[in-house]
Amino acid sequence: MDRVDANFFNETNDAEKGGNISEVQVSHHEDKKVTSKPLKDKTSKAERRALQEAQRAAKSTKKAAASGVAPPVTEKPTKASKQYPQKKDVPLATSSVSVPEMKGGDRPSEKDKKKDVYHPRMQYDDKSRVEKAKKRSVIDKPEARNRVELFQHLPQYERGNQLRDLESKIFNLDSVHPAVYKVGLQYLSGDVSGSNARCIAMLYAFKEAIEDYHTPVDKILTRDLATRISSYVSFLNECRPLSISMGNAIRYVKARIAKLPSNLTETDTKATLSSDIYRFINEKIVIADKVIVQQAVTKVRDGDVLLTYGCSSVVEMVLVYAHELGKKFRVVIVDSRPKFEGQRLLRRLIAKGLSCTYTHINAVSYVMHEVTKVFLGAASILSNGIVYSRIGTACVSMVAHSFRVPVLICCEAYKFHERVLLDSICTNELGDPDVIAKVSGRKDLNYLDDWVNKKNLQLLNLLYDATPSDYISLIVTDYGMIPPTSVPVIVREYGKEHLF
Template structure:
């Protein structure tokens, strides 16, 4: 199917599209979805037919709440009607939609690699400049990805970097040289800001692990997993408490990998966090983003874990790459968040035959809420381990300022 889409996309690039100059309006990722006029206007122009959730939770009416059912079929049927979407971007969008690609780093890398393929196959139309036309193309690809799933904060920072590089391309470069430069810039971003950054984080974080420690982590953060594996390779003796939560139970995957490497582990759900915390000596957490006021934006439940650790006076260390830092200030999880499928929380994983809410989900008196992220206040964070070093939450604005000096985010 993807090969067919690639052939069709290349053909449409040659013969053109009757509405290629029309600017498609899609819901902005931070649009207030309780504004009825803007929602209706966006829904009319959306690629995927979107229906509002039956019973919306009042506090989260401003967030996009759509029941996703037949999006894949609709996307495939409307492929001929869309503004040209590169097949690599199309494939990544579907993987976002169905959760095949999860995690901030994985989603960001997949998006950048898809843009690499799109840039490779790009050709500048006559009477247009590469910088302006390619920026518009990237914008249309982003609109498609946003309809599949809202972008994460780290992905937004990567997009700023790419658009900045496009805008600063020397006019003396040929099209072939410009495309090669952009693809090289994307490789450099992935290698320096994600891969090498994780290695630096591991180098710093492993110094905080001593023999006899009981380390607690929540979910399946990739940076924390690398820290634990490296500490084990160094011969340090410690035990890991993996705390998990429904509906995805991502901690089970982490548990399987750690046990497979011979690490002594304990597995529990987040509801037992207060019972296990008295054994813990340090807490290692991941983050989707770190905001300018020191707030850690991460998987829902992270704030609960950090709060309990703070009450037990257990140090909380957050492992986060600097490219995820953002100048935004956020005090709660209400104004900006992402909502997952509300139906999955009413089902038991592996026991789909059991549904105690069967018949009640259609009731007007029942509202299901499945939040994806939460905001952990800086008061509960002892230290943030990043590729800039180990810093307190109060030093986050300094890192954001240094990134601005590198002209990566502006």
């Protein structure tokens, strides 16, 4: 053992016998001595408790001084509040800052965090937000009654006098363009339905509103126009909740407005935006449907029995084009209450000369054994492969999967979205509950006519459901035929085309 280690252990032993370890000196060289730093003593449990009690007392004193109320005085001091001798290195805290605040003083408060959180859709079971929305609303909506507990967060359907109230205001309000008012009336009355039809009607209304736009004095065109588009969107959302495909189209329009060069004149700016909107409709919907038809028709063989549900415009184009090519097949149209959309498709296909069979969804398991392929449409396809479509699509897909019948989804890529959905409860749309209380053509079945006055009875009319990707065989898009697992690739690689 060298000289330094020997001296250290000798002096350490002397310190343990009665000396102070902070006074130990270690001889590094004969002519140099280095004094070691004093080591901190461990604080006992009682001392730490006394420190916390002092910090709490200081904090409560400051709060009481700010509010003008005398601080509370405890009748009996606790055992941990005894005065202990202060140590040199651990001063007793006298400030009003508590230990958690000292550790994370730079962190944002919970109130600030809530401001930064984006709410994709207003929760209609939040009373404060509903009251604020009513003040900004253009349409006077009556209070919804007999709400279904599980779906209170969704916008409730109430017919009331919305249509009449909107018609009376159509020429009295300047905040919304007449073309947008007209589309809102069509949404509210149900004259325009279907994802593509609603999106095209909205974009043409925006196009007409932009062409009639004039920049106000002391306003910047891009900012003021984006604000007006947002007000139009809010109005249309009051008439009927926007679909996911409409949301993608709105993002495209706003992105094009934001990317406009600042050196363009107002006339050139409006012409550019009108051209962009027309290009979106033509490329993402019209041409995309033609590409889908060309690809989907290759899956139709002679002797096939093709089943479809509802009334999808793309699927109708596929069936008609396959018939025009001379292919021999039969179509089974499955329909359901309350809209009976399949009846319109049935009339049009029969007029084209196609061989058709019509049935309701409660008999789908009886006709599935003779079906060779299922063609369905979609309102949207989400990033995890979920197909978001009209209510009943999931039922038809699951029955087809149990019979080992391939299910093909025909959907344009502009309907794809990066959102992930696991069920049809968090995001959905509620329809008119009165239509499911009645049976068309049977006036004698009036047992539910007075259902509104029965507090213990609620009627639920969902418009959409979510089909898991396990029940989907193939998705036919304008970018090709892909499996459901490749949907994130389309969203990642081609989704940006909607914005630029």
